[in-house]
Amino acid sequence: AQSVTQLGSHVSVSEGALVLLRCNYSSSVPPYLFWYVQYPNQGLQLLLKYTSAATLVKGINGFEAEFKKSETSFHLTKPSAHMSDAAEYFCAVSEKTSYDKVIFGPGTSLSVIP
């Protein structure tokens, strides 16, 4: 069965500092992987997705993530945090054989300190 773990339910970074949000997945078959962001009182928005093309995936708002099969990881990074990045971030996985069923992790709340 698929699952996603996100290390750290809350992460705080200073404005301008590196953002690193960790995600590890478990899947019995090659996965598709996603990062979504949720701002307060808004719906989830896709940041980026990995669908077996390039392992380094670039997304919106300067975020990127690298798929590492050997580590079963898909960590999200951004070189320089901005105040507007404060939000809830969800890593998610789906299987190629059932890609409509997306399994989300518990989320990481990112705070950006001025």
Add this chain to the structure above:
Amino acid sequence: DTGVSQNPRHKITKRGQNVTFRCDPISEHNRLYWYRQTLGQGPEFLTYFQNEAQLEKSRLLSDRFSAERPKGSFSTLEIQRTEQGDSAMYLCASSPGGLVTDTQYFGPGTRLTVL
């Protein structure tokens, strides 16, 4: 493209009552998904439709839950005999045609509180 809309945005009900939520997907999106999100957790898949056909249902979708998409456009999610454990945010998403490269676009959700 007006995005996915959900109504109502908030619903407070008493235990034992029935509630119905509506989701309007992005126009011409064939796939429609329902998720449930409880506080501090990520969304949990409930069910999805390809046009009017309901293709998969999660074990989370008990007999008290029913979802429909009668004309392949909007969808409704009904919860009968609500319980306090049903309190959650109910999210709807849609995607164009079911390709793996398609993105699921989420609505703002309906927050249900069962007293």
